[in-house]
């Protein structure tokens with residue numbers, strides 16, 4: 660069965676699930692967004708339930724939305740360095756995730 664893909668801004672991001680996921684600094688992470696490979700990775704070690712995996716996929720899809728809409732680059736241009744831009748993007752992604760996931764998404768999907 661092919662992996663699920665999440666369409667964001669006209670591109671399909673393949674969702675890959677694997678154990679022991681780490682970022683470029685070697686830190687264990689819940690998920691990763693990789694724009695150069697059109698991939699969203701979900702860590703099976705850290706995300707124990709389907710609900711946790713879905714929340715992580717939504718979080719990483721928001722990072723994809725920031726990238727695809729050019730907002731990640733706007734943050735890099737406005738910030739003093741890439742670390743500050745990443746920190747602000749992470750804060751915005753977490754804010755949107757916590758405000759919308761999962762209840763707002765569930766209710767919107769019931770609209771007829």
Ligand SMILES: [Zn+2]
Nearest residue numbers: 718722749752
């Ligand atoms: Zn994040």
